Amino acid sequence: MASLRPVSAEEIESLAIGAWILGTGGGGSPYLALLNMRRLYRDGVVVSLVDPMDLADDDDVAVVSNMGAPLVGQERLTDPRTIARAVTMMEEYRGRRFGAIMSLEIGGGNAIQPFMAAALLDRPVVDADCMGRAFPEAQMTSFAIHDLPMYPLTLVDVRDNAVVVARAASWTWMERLSRTACVAVGSIAATCKAPRTGQEVKSCAILYSTSKAIRIGRTIQGARRDHRDPIAALVEAEQGLLLFTGKIADVARRATEGFLRGTATLDGLGEFRGARFELAFQNEFAVGWLDGGVRITTPDLICVLDSVSGDAIGTETLRYGQRVSVVALPAPSVLLTPKGLDHVGPRAFGYDLEFTSVFR
Amino acid sequence: MSASRRHIGIDVGGTNTDAVLLDGLRVVRAVKTPTTADVTSGITTALRDLLTGDGRAAAGPAPDAVMIGTTHFTNAVVQRRDLTRVAAIRIGLPASASLPPFVDWPEDLAAIVRGDVHLVEGGHEYDGRPIVPLDERAVRDAARRVRAGALTSVAIASVFSPLNAECEERAAAIVREECPGVAVTLSHQLGRIGLLERENAALLNAALVDLARRTTRAFTAALQASGLTAPLYLTQNDGTVMLAASAEAFPVYSFASGPTNSMRGAAFLSGRTDALVVDVGGTTTDVGSLRHGFPREANSVVEVGGVRTLFRMPDLLSLGLGGGSLVQGDPPVVGPRSVGYRLVEEGRVFGGATLTATDVAVAAGLVDLGDRRRVAGLPGGLVKAALARMHASVEEGVDRMKTDAREEPLIAVGGGCFLVPERLAGVSEVVHVPHQAVANAVGAAIAQVSGEVDQIFQNLSRDEALARAHRIAEQRAVAAGAVASSLTVVESEDLPLAYLPGNSLRVRLRVVGDL
Numbered sequence: 001m002a003s004l005r006p007v008s009a010e011e012i013e014s015l016a017i018g019a020w021i022l023g024t025g026g027g028g029s030p031y032l033a034l035l036n037m038r039r040l041y042r043d044g045v046v047v048s049l050v051d052p053m054d055l056a057d058d059d060d061v062a063v064v065s066n067m068g069a070p071l072v073g074q075e076r077l078t079d080p081r082t083i084a085r086a087v088t089m090m091e092e093y094r095g096r097r098f099g100a101i102m103s104l105e106i107g108g109g110n111a112i113q114p115f116m117a118a119a120l121l122d123r124p125v126v127d128a129d130c131m132g133r134a135f136p137e138a139q140m141t142s143f144a145i146h147d148l149p150m151y152p153l154t155l156v157d158v159r160d161n162a163v164v165v166a167r168a169a170s171w172t173w174m175e176r177l178s179r180t181a182c183v184a185v186g187s188i189a190a191t192c193k194a195p196r197t198g199q200e201v202k203s204c205a206i207l208y209s210t211s212k213a214i215r216i217g218r219t220i221q222g223a224r225r226d227h228r229d230p231i232a233a234l235v236e237a238e239q240g241l242l243l244f245t246g247k248i249a250d251v252a253r254r255a256t257e258g259f260l261r262g263t264a265t266l267d268g269l270g271e272f273r274g275a276r277f278e279l280a281f282q283n284e285f286a287v288g289w290l291d292g293g294v295r296i297t298t299p300d301l302i303c304v305l306d307s308v309s310g311d312a313i314g315t316e317t318l319r320y321g322q323r324v325s326v327v328a329l330p331a332p333s334v335l336l337t338p339k340g341l342d343h344v345g346p347r348a349f350g351y352d353l354e355f356t357s358v359f360r
Numbered sequence: 361m362s363a364s365r366r367h368i369g370i371d372v373g374g375t376n377t378d379a380v381l382l383d384g385l386r387v388v389r390a391v392k393t394p395t396t397a398d399v400t401s402g403i404t405t406a407l408r409d410l411l412t413g414d415g416r417a418a419a420g421p422a423p424d425a426v427m428i429g430t431t432h433f434t435n436a437v438v439q440r441r442d443l444t445r446v447a448a449i450r451i452g453l454p455a456s457a458s459l460p461p462f463v464d465w466p467e468d469l470a471a472i473v474r475g476d477v478h479l480v481e482g483g484h485e486y487d488g489r490p491i492v493p494l495d496e497r498a499v500r501d502a503a504r505r506v507r508a509g510a511l512t513s514v515a516i517a518s519v520f521s522p523l524n525a526e527c528e529e530r531a532a533a534i535v536r537e538e539c540p541g542v543a544v545t546l547s548h549q550l551g552r553i554g555l556l557e558r559e560n561a562a563l564l565n566a567a568l569v570d571l572a573r574r575t576t577r578a579f580t581a582a583l584q585a586s587g588l589t590a591p592l593y594l595t596q597n598d599g600t601v602m603l604a605a606s607a608e609a610f611p612v613y614s615f616a617s618g619p620t621n622s623m624r625g626a627a628f629l630s631g632r633t634d635a636l637v638v639d640v641g642g643t644t645t646d647v648g649s650l651r652h653g654f655p656r657e658a659n660s661v662v663e664v665g666g667v668r669t670l671f672r673m674p675d676l677l678s679l680g681l682g683g684g685s686l687v688q689g690d691p692p693v694v695g696p697r698s699v700g701y702r703l704v705e706e707g708r709v710f711g712g713a714t715l716t717a718t719d720v721a722v723a724a725g726l727v728d729l730g731d732r733r734r735v736a737g738l739p740g741g742l743v744k745a746a747l748a749r750m751h752a753s754v755e756e757g758v759d760r761m762k763t764d765a766r767e768e769p770l771i772a773v774g775g776g777c778f779l780v781p782e783r784l785a786g787v788s789e790v791v792h793v794p795h796q797a798v799a800n801a802v803g804a805a806i807a808q809v810s811g812e813v814d815q816i817f818q819n820l821s822r823d824e825a826l827a828r829a830h831r832i833a834e835q836r837a838v839a840a841g842a843v844a845s846s847l848t849v850v851e852s853e854d855l856p857l858a859y860l861p862g863n864s865l866r867v868r869l870r871v872v873g874d875l
Contacts, residue, residue: 036459072485072486075483079455079458081458
């Protein structure tokens with residue numbers, strides 16, 4: 001395998017900030033995963049990153065994620081041993097060793113899950129994912145859009161429960177089967193998704209998203225250090241768009257079927273005073289309305305950020321009175337194809353809306 | 361506050377005890393006395409000065425309420441003193457084991473507070489099912505080790521306890537059986553979803569309950585000694601008050617009350633609603649930002665002494681600099697250690713032997729306190745270097761709290777406000793107000809009262825449940841003395857409970873109004 005680049009402890013800190021922003025409200029706060037990494041790095045661990053284009057075509061790559069409702073993750077704190085167990089279980093099931101580990105989704109805590117597994121299993125992490133952000137369901141990935149096989153999948157919890165989904169008739173079935181198991185074990189579980197070859201990663205993954213998250217984190221940290229507006233710095237550095245600035249006036253949440261669904265209403269501040277912005281979410285922010293008219297829909301990234309610090313705010317930590325900015329970031333191009341929109345466009349979330357990117 | 365009420369506001373700082381008598385919107389009289397080691401006699405002195413030092417003031421009607429704000433508890437955490445060693449019992453195994461209690465605490469504070477850590481099996485799922493049954497034997501073993509280790513305070517946190525507190529309640533009962541007399545803090549009484557932050561709040565509270573009990577009793581004794589019969593309130597983080605008897609079990613709720621009071625006091629005294637506020641006490645300097653007359657709130661996670669919590673608190677930066685800060689070494693280092701209330705004995709200008717920030721200010725002619733001849737011999741270079749050090753520290757603090765590059769006015773308050781330079785980078789003007797040295801006592805006197813609901817509503821729509829919660833909260837606020845027309849909602853949060861029959865919604869709603 002190709003050359004490896006060690007990831008510094010500082011880069012892990014930046015990764016946590018950037019990944020939380022790319023989480024678009026979901027994916028779960030990376031803070032607890034970050035705490036685990038700090039402990040591991042303090043014990044002398046250093047995880048390496050591998051350039052996906054340096055993978056050999058026949059390399060075996062594990063795709064990992066912590067699955068479930070972010071709200072539950074705030075109470076049942078993530079543990080590196082659980083995600084590592086999902087990986088080794090897949091190795092036992094297939095009788096093959098993985099050469100590298102990659103993230104299912106770069107948005108939120110799942111950006112760091114492969115690092116936790118890699119730290120315990122001594123493998124490199126691939127600089128890629130298959131969402132370029134966070135999404136709530138298994139078929140909402142670039143691998144699914146490219147019609148790659150969706151099985152097998154291993155799922156483990158903190159007790160001694162483990163499930164192998166040996167086959168599934170479709171991505172939707174895989175989502176249904178794994179979601180049912182996930183809900184049964186308390187709406188949080190560590191999973192190792194269908195293994196990928198190096199060739200599949202190179203042609204179908206969203207490449208360099210790990211370094212992108214690290215870069216976004218650095219932008220925010222740099223702006224804070226220089227007392228510049230982190231929101232403006234982010235918008236400039238990532239060609240984003242500031243959609244709204246305001247204060248949270250209402251949040252309605254419900255935890256159903258293993259998801260956190262709900263709506264948030266924002267009252268405008270500053271140049272948006274008098275205006276109102278509404279957000280709908282299913283783990284992640286899916287649609288935003290400005291004064292009743294659709295302003296933005298998935299798969300454009302809808303990022304709700306603390307107006308002062310630039311830190312992302314998750315759908316589970318939205319609170320009355322918070323002052324926030326809503327920023328749009330461009331989605332990876334594979335999500336914007338007609339096939340991509342079938343998987344992750346507004347209709348995939350139950351909104352009968354045509355997708356029009358705010359960046360067109 | 362309403363126009364006809366007479367309130368006494370008292371601020372018990374690490375260095376000074378300040379008191380004001382407010383009649384409606386008018387400051388009748390303000391006094392400042394040194395805080396005493398026993399706390400009580402300082403308050404008694406302040407009250408005597410306040411009520412009898414001026415014949416006309418004493419002639420008024422008896423006060424309707426006494427409000428005390430104190431930075432005692434924050435100072436204890438910041439200075440790592442007067443803290444009780446705590447046993448942590450986390451209920452949640454096999455979940456959450458890689459991040460044990462105290463995991464994200466600063467090492468020096470954890471070393472003082474961490475008595476014992478016990479992880480036991482139990483806790484709940486989000487839908488109310490147990491993760492695994494509570495391991496009562498493990499709780500009992502932990503309790504016995506608490507007793508064997510002679511620990512006096514226990515913090516218990518269980519996974520999903522805000523939704524189901526059974527495990528925490530059961531564990532508390534076992535701990536009380538095994539360790540009679542220990543103080544028990546349960547995380548569900550202090551926080552919401554977010555195990556680590558809720559547990560941190562419980563651990564901090566447990567480290568402070570002993571100090572809180574002693575302090576509150578000293579306050580009560582001081583009032584009795586002064587012949588006051590008005591109800592005693594302690595001010596809370598959000599600018600409201602709680603009756604002292606209920607407040608003493610929850611010292612973390614009054615963590616930020618000192619800065620909140622001084623910022624609200626600064627707004628009241630200056631008539632300004634938007635400005636930076638720098639409050640220089642004897643031990644610390646707090647930098648905050650007023651927006652629309654209220655402190656700008658920290659958005660989500662608030663660190664107290666380096667510990668992450670989810671309290672609603674003013675967005676503040678606390679610097680280890682005050683009038684009592686020690687000046688040591690050459691080149692001089694100022695703070696964070698302070699002589700605190702012993703300034704009037706130990707400070708050089710007061711005849712003591714310790715060089716403090718106040719001594720330096722007197723030597724530089726910034727203020728006239730004590731006997732300035734006692735610092736006449738200080739080398740000019742040392743004075744200059746120490747002042748430069750303080751100037752840089754305040755300037756950096758102000759800079760860190762600013763959210764944009766534009767210049768803003770700054771209101772300087774607190775007993776040590778003479779340490780704030782007249783010119784600061786990024787500040788358009790430094791505003792001084794009458795009674796600036798007692799702004800926090802003024803803030804305490806104008807503190808509001810709240811009404812809170814935290815209960816489960818069944819078979820109502822969300823709107824109906826919220827409306828009912830709102831009504832109950834308003835009734836409670838009015839019962840606690842609030843003026844009905846002044847009530848506003850400051851907190852509203854609801855969470856559906858999927859595991860209960862019917863359409864169950866847990867609503868937490870809070871209103872505040874003038875007393």
